[in-house]
Amino acid sequence: MAEKAESDEAPEDGVEDSDTMEIVLFKSDTCAFCPRAEEVVRETIETFEPGTFKLRVINVSETPEAAEEYGVFALPTVMIGNLSITGIPEPEMLMKMILGVRVTTNEV
Amino acid sequence: MSEFTIERVKTGIPGLDELIEGGFPKGDTILVAGKAGTGKSILATQFLYNGAVTYDEAGVLVTLEEAPKMIRRNMLRFGMDLKKLEEEGKLAVVDLSPSKEATPVTIGEYPSFDLSGLEAIIMNHVKKLGAKRIVLDTLSIMAYKFKSRDILREEFFKLAAHLTDEGRTLVLTSEIPEQHDGLGVFDIEAFLASGVIVLYNEKISETSRSRSIEVLKLRGSQHSSRIHSMRITEDGIRVFPGEIGSG
Numbered sequence: 001m002a003e004k005a006e007s008d009e010a011p012e013d014g015v016e017d018s019d020t021m022e023i024v025l026f027k028s029d030t031c032a033f034c035p036r037a038e039e040v041v042r043e044t045i046e047t048f049e050p051g052t053f054k055l056r057v058i059n060v061s062e063t064p065e066a067a068e069e070y071g072v073f074a075l076p077t078v079m080i081g082n083l084s085i086t087g088i089p090e091p092e093m094l095m096k097m098i099l100g101v102r103v104t105t106n107e108v
Numbered sequence: 109m110s111e112f113t114i115e116r117v118k119t120g121i122p123g124l125d126e127l128i129e130g131g132f133p134k135g136d137t138i139l140v141a142g143k144a145g146t147g148k149s150i151l152a153t154q155f156l157y158n159g160a161v162t163y164d165e166a167g168v169l170v171t172l173e174e175a176p177k178m179i180r181r182n183m184l185r186f187g188m189d190l191k192k193l194e195e196e197g198k199l200a201v202v203d204l205s206p207s208k209e210a211t212p213v214t215i216g217e218y219p220s221f222d223l224s225g226l227e228a229i230i231m232n233h234v235k236k237l238g239a240k241r242i243v244l245d246t247l248s249i250m251a252y253k254f255k256s257r258d259i260l261r262e263e264f265f266k267l268a269a270h271l272t273d274e275g276r277t278l279v280l281t282s283e284i285p286e287q288h289d290g291l292g293v294f295d296i297e298a299f300l301a302s303g304v305i306v307l308y309n310e311k312i313s314e315t316s317r318s319r320s321i322e323v324l325k326l327r328g329s330q331h332s333s334r335i336h337s338m339r340i341t342e343d344g345i346r347v348f349p350g351e352i353g354s355g
Contacts, residue, residue, distance in 0.1 A: 028224040036220075060225040064232040071204050071211035073226035074254065079212045086254070087218025097215065 021098065022054045024079040026072045029061040037076035037088045044094045114328045117165075117241070117277045120158025121151065123347030127323055127332045132303060135275045136327055137268045139300065141282040141291040142307030147319065147340050148281040149174070150186060151307065152243040154344045155279055157188045159241045160198035167241035168200045168233045170226075172249045175207040186344040200233040206253075219256040223263040227270055234276065241279070242271055248283040251293040261296050268300055291324075302327035307338070308353070320353025 025041055027034035038057065045053040060067040060075060067073060074086045078094065081101035085093055116131035125131050132138050132155075140148045156167035169190075171179060179201065180190045193199035204226075230242065250260055271278050280301060282292035291297040291304065298304055304324040312318045321338040323331040337351035 026225060028228055030224045031222055033220040033222065060228045064225075064228040067225050068202065068204070068229045068232075069210055071206075071208045073204060073229055074221045074223060075225045076221065077225075082212050084212035084214050085216040085218075086214060087216075087220040087256075089216070089218065093216055100215075 020051060020054045021080065021101065022056060024056045024058060026058050026060055026067055026070075026075055026077045026079070028059060028075050031075040033088050034076040037078065040089055040091060041078060041094065044091045115275075118158070118163055119151075119155050120162050121154050121345050121347060122343075123336075123338075123349050124321070124345075126349045127321075127336065127347065128303075128326055129329045129331065132277055132279075133327050133329065134277055135272050136303055137272055137278045137280060137301045138303040138305065138326075139280050139282055139291065139297050140305050140307065141284055141297060143284050143286060143309065146307035146309045147338070147345055148283070148307055149179070149245050150183070150340060151305075151345050152245055152279045152281050153179070153183050153188060153190070154186075156199060156241050156243055157183070157190070157193070160193050160196075165240040166198045166200075166237040167243065168202060168230060168237065168239045170202045170204060170230055170242070170244045172204050172244065172253075173206075173246050175205050176201045176203045186340075186342065188344065197237060200237055200239070202229060202233055204229070206249075214253075217255055219259055221256070221259065223260075223267055227267055230271060234271075240276055242276055243279045244281070246281040246283055247297065248281075248293050257294060261294055264294070264296070264300055298325075303329075308335070318353060321347055 023041060023045065025038055027038060041055065045055060058066045077084050077086045078089055080097045083097050083101060085097065115134040116129065117134045118125050118131040140151055142148050153169065156169055159165040159167050183190050190199060190201065194201060234242065254260055268278060282297045284292060303326040306322045306324055308320045309317050319338045319340065320335045322335040335353045337348040337353040339346050
């Protein structure tokens with residue numbers, strides 16, 4: 001099972017292991033689509049080896065500053081690396097993002 | 109004041125309040141529409157600046173298009189020192205412009221989202237400052253940022269209703285595309301606002317243009333139904349109620 005962490009801190013603060021990919025989910029207390037989006041993200045990362053991902057959930061209702069910092073205001077939004085997707089994501093799209101970021105990271 | 113009296117929020121823009129019975133109705137959403145370069149952002153910023161400097165009402169400027177650095181520089185040309193107001197806690201400039209380096213690149217969008225994040229970000233500043241005036245500049249950029257226009261339309265209504273709660277007055281700017289008959293790209297802009305002001309900068313000859321302003325509608329107001337001359341001076345926008353413009 002993939003590592004799960006929930007925090008409102010800015011994503012960079014939590015990067016500890018360079019092999020662990022960070023996935024950030026922006027949600028709010030009033031967003032009706034956010035619970036399902038969170039489920040999809042969690043189900044997707046659970047198909048990988050434990051420790052592959054670190055999930056950070058930013059609740060914009062509680063820490064609007066974090067969303068403002070990233071200019072993310074449509075919810076839910078999933079951010080992986082410098083890529084994002086808005087709305088309830090399809091698992092296939094999440095996989096594409098993960099692979100895309102992994103390829104980009106390995107190129108650097 | 110009777111419960112039937114509409115309280116007014118003065119814009120402080122020379123000549124404009126005369127056209128609208130003293131100011132915008134308090135707690136309303138006002139749309140300022142016009143083609144590119146007509147002065148929408150200047151008018152909206154003057155509304156905030158005058159509120160903070162003259163009427164003791166703090167304001168929040170949400171920029172979805174232009175970077176704050178450029179706004180501060182451009183408005184300084186009209187004598188509006190936004191930086192100073194920000195330092196004094198009378199104004200917040202909320203940067204949601206595409207120029208932010210930290211903003212991720214959106215590679216996809218599903219029609220299952222809302223703008224509750226935008227509301228939370230704006231309300232955070234509103235509460236900190238006790239702001240009574242909010243400007244969102246510009247609504248039109250959302251059409252380029254998101255594909256799901258039906259969702260956006262619905263979300264705009266919710267957003268405007270929540271932001272204007274507790275007597276806050278909201279000014280939205282909307283860019284009218286060239287060769288377009290409506291008031292913006294979403295075709296609901298006029299319904300979204302209880303007041304609509306349109307700015308023009310029409311070509312009147314091969315070598316000159318004429319600026320003018322029209323109050324298209326304003327809730328509960330006997331506003332002028334004419335198109336009036338307007339100029340952008342070194343002090344910002346100035347309306348000339350006695351002069352009829354060309355529209």
